[in-house]
Amino acid sequence: METFAIPGVGGIIEKVVDSVTYILIQDRYKADCPLERGLIEIPAGKIQAFENIYNCLRREVREETGLEITMIEGEGDTLVYEGNGYKVLNYTPFCSIQNIEGTYPIMVQIFICRAAGELLDKSDEARNMRWVSLEELEELLDKKEKHFYPMHVITLRKYLKIKSTNADIPA
Template identity: 45%
Template sequence: MEEKFAIPCVGAIIEKCENGQKYILIQKRKKRNEKIEFGLWEIPAGKIREYENIYEALRREIKEETNLDIVYVKNENKCKTINSVGYTLTDIYPFNIVQNMSGGYSIIVMIFLCRAEGEIVNNVIENEMVQWKNVKEVQKELMEFPEHFYPMHILTLKKYFSYLSLDI
């Protein structure tokens, strides 16, 4: 039997503040080969290429999916990179890590808290309705209708709302 491995991925909770309100970027999932997940709310995320720096992968995926440029990643400045006996290694500081244990396909997503600049554009192949949404509205919808959200991001969003100590 062929051994299979989990696919490493990155994702971003992209924040912005406007008029004293906090917003995050969310989008509707639109991958044609997915029947169950199609149309669910998600945060931008994607796969890491072989030997790709995780922060470069994060910036690439966000650019591909939203057209935004990541200008800040929380704790990225803490990272150290070393070279040792032919290896180049870096440590990383994600906000959250989620592993899919069944259903869909086997992935591990490392999610970072970020800020971005630019003009939002939908990636017609992967998503639609990319938008800034008030965090309290997202939290309310997640509490009332968790089935509206891509399962891989539910625990991260709940952790994020707890991190913000939101009460609605």
């Protein structure tokens, strides 16, 4: 029997306070993945059949963190085509990631976004939601990489590299 990868979406949620950029991280706490409990991750989840990827990101972030997405990079450039009984969404994520070995066959589209609201203390899928500066994130990745959900390590390193390259460019 064939097994197919599960489509998912995730968000690197940014906020800027006094010219310092922070992102939201959380500890993974999914009931169906007990061996991954406590690993550091970014909010992410599965896309329902025919669900708009942006609506899914908004839903997953709200369910896991209590925050409401206010901006998703690239959403304004999205194209929609309708024809022959289909409605097709064309979008460009920050990056795409896929587990090609392990216990969970998932492919995730990651977007950079902003959100507003108050963080939950905990949810059914996450604990210890917190904002970390990019400096703190880099230190965590350097010192405790094995404490991160493997799928997000390269994504976060890519994000940090791009942010450090663009640090001298005014926003």
